[in-house]
Amino acid sequence: MSDVHLDRGTRTKLGQVDGDLTADRDVEIDADPGGKVVVSGRASFGGNATIHADLECRRLETSDGLFLAERSLTVWEDLSGDDARVEVRGPFRGGRVDVDRSLMLGADAQAREVEVGGTLDACAGFAAERVSVGGRLEVRGKFTGGRVEVGGEAQLGEIQLARLTAGGRAVVGSGAVSDRIEVGGTFESTGVLAFGDLEVGGAVRLAKSQGRRVEVGGSLRTSGDLTLERLEIGGVGQIEGALTCRDVEVGGVLSVRGNMTLTGKLEVGGTVDIGEALAAEEVEVGGSISARVARVQGHAEIGGSLRTREGFRAAFLELERRAEASGPIVGDRVELGRKCRAEAVFGRRVDVGADCEVGRVVGENVTIGNHSSVERIEYSGQLTLGRDVRVGQPPVKVTQLPAFPL
Amino acid sequence: MRAAHDGNGPPRRREQTDLFATILEVVKRYHGAARITRVSYGAGMPVDRLRVAIERLIALGLLRSSDLDGRPAYEITPRGQEFLTTYWKMRGFVALFDTPPDRMP
Numbered sequence: 001m002s003d004v005h006l007d008r009g010t011r012t013k014l015g016q017v018d019g020d021l022t023a024d025r026d027v028e029i030d031a032d033p034g035g036k037v038v039v040s041g042r043a044s045f046g047g048n049a050t051i052h053a054d055l056e057c058r059r060l061e062t063s064d065g066l067f068l069a070e071r072s073l074t075v076w077e078d079l080s081g082d083d084a085r086v087e088v089r090g091p092f093r094g095g096r097v098d099v100d101r102s103l104m105l106g107a108d109a110q111a112r113e114v115e116v117g118g119t120l121d122a123c124a125g126f127a128a129e130r131v132s133v134g135g136r137l138e139v140r141g142k143f144t145g146g147r148v149e150v151g152g153e154a155q156l157g158e159i160q161l162a163r164l165t166a167g168g169r170a171v172v173g174s175g176a177v178s179d180r181i182e183v184g185g186t187f188e189s190t191g192v193l194a195f196g197d198l199e200v201g202g203a204v205r206l207a208k209s210q211g212r213r214v215e216v217g218g219s220l221r222t223s224g225d226l227t228l229e230r231l232e233i234g235g236v237g238q239i240e241g242a243l244t245c246r247d248v249e250v251g252g253v254l255s256v257r258g259n260m261t262l263t264g265k266l267e268v269g270g271t272v273d274i275g276e277a278l279a280a281e282e283v284e285v286g287g288s289i290s291a292r293v294a295r296v297q298g299h300a301e302i303g304g305s306l307r308t309r310e311g312f313r314a315a316f317l318e319l320e321r322r323a324e325a326s327g328p329i330v331g332d333r334v335e336l337g338r339k340c341r342a343e344a345v346f347g348r349r350v351d352v353g354a355d356c357e358v359g360r361v362v363g364e365n366v367t368i369g370n371h372s373s374v375e376r377i378e379y380s381g382q383l384t385l386g387r388d389v390r391v392g393q394p395p396v397k398v399t400q401l402p403a404f405p406l
Numbered sequence: 407m408r409a410a411h412d413g414n415g416p417p418r419r420r421e422q423t424d425l426f427a428t429i430l431e432v433v434k435r436y437h438g439a440a441r442i443t444r445v446s447y448g449a450g451m452p453v454d455r456l457r458v459a460i461e462r463l464i465a466l467g468l469l470r471s472s473d474l475d476g477r478p479a480y481e482i483t484p485r486g487q488e489f490l491t492t493y494w495k496m497r498g499f500v501a502l503f504d505t506p507p508d509r510m511p
Contacts, residue, residue, distance in 0.1 A: 151431050202498035217494055
């Protein structure tokens with residue numbers, strides 16, 4: 001059968017078409033029982049069309065209405081839907097797909113490249129090298145692909161993607177995004193997710209996850225452990241597990257239920273609360289910090305209060321003016337700014353600023369600032385007391401200092 | 407993205423800033439080749455209403471228009487991108503402020 005034309009409203013039975021098929025609007029096409037419709041060239045539909053049989057064609061063009069394939073559809077090259085909705089209820093295979101309004105895929109589907117202006121809804125598995133959706137993308141089955149871009153919202157299940165970009169909101173089940181996830185608004189992963197970089201403008205919720213770099217403008221919450229190279233949060237972070245990372249930078253508040261293990265720097269503008277142990281190379285906290293225990297290899301600078309149950313140790317520990325420490329603080333060098341309060345300070349060199357209140361000081365070389373009060377001082381090297389220093393018990397010079405905590 | 411949604415509770419009413427952000431996000435996906443009909447499908451807005459919003463966004467310097475095959479196509483400007491970054495960051499904070507105290511970190 002060579003080129004075929006179907007008039008408006010026709011319902012007809014077709015088999016092999018060696019050429020092009022053109023159809024006016026409101027046509028319906030059947031095949032012989034057990035057979036399929038094969039168009040060697042272009043299949044073109046000028047409006048609503050329903051295909052009751054399996055259809056194969058080289059190119060498919062549809063415009064102004066709903067193109068419904070009730071069974072399978074295979075388009076070897078391009079499928080274009082100009083101001084059209086396309087619905088395929090059976091399996092779909094395509095090359096390049098470009099549909100203006102919506103594309104609905106009822107069974108497993110695969111294509112090379114898919115672009116949809118409005119909504120793409122895939123009810124089963126979906127595979128494509130590149131997907132671009134202006135409005136909403138939903139894939140209920142496993143989604144395997146390369147680069148995926150969505151203007152509005154993406155609702156995905158299990159994924160294996162290279163890159164995912166969404167303007168508004170993206171929710172994924174589990175899987176991996178090898179390169180980058182970029183979401184303007186909110187991103188949520190309900191299962192285990194591995195990713196490269198994750199950059200979200202608003203808020204993020206993750207289950208147990210692993211990635212390279214996370215940058216969140218607003219807030220981050222995880223229900224499990226988080227392993228990263230770098231974490232940057234503009235607002236608030238809440239990790240309901242352990243955090244393992246190189247560097248962490250938080251503008252506001254950070255809460256970690258488990259251990260926080262960093263090989264680099266912890267920098268928090270506000271408050272950080274760690275349920276278990278903190279380990280880091282460097283720590284800078286503008287507000288307060290609390291942990292069961294903290295061990296810092298290098299410099300730690302605390303602006304507000306420092307609370308630990310077992311102690312806080314750093315090579316160089318600085319408490320800024322008016323800071324408060326509960327639990328022992330330990331360092332090679334410990335410096336307390338003016339008007340600080342501390343329970344117990346241990347260090348090779350301890351400098352207590354003016355107007356401080358300290359319970360116990362243990363150090364090789366100890367300096368106590370003017371008007372400070374210290375309950376008890378033990379030292380092995382030199383002790384320098386400022387003016388009007390009040391000492392509860394006479395300072396004791398020892399040949400060997402007691403063992404420091406931690 | 408027809409209604410603004412934070413992922414916490416029911417969607418709230420979409421305000422003008424939400425509409426602007428929606429439009430800009432859809433335009434952004436087309437990398438300088440966004441046609442008004444495509445943006446209309448993506449943003450879920452009728453073309454006539456969208457046209458007014460786009461003119462406003464161009465006037466504010468958040469979008470720019472160019473001629474592509476004899477028809478206008480739209481592209482987000484650096485200022486538009488700056489607006490989006492700020493908008494989403496603020497939405498993240500607002501969502502946090504709306505969180506009940508017992509669910510706060």
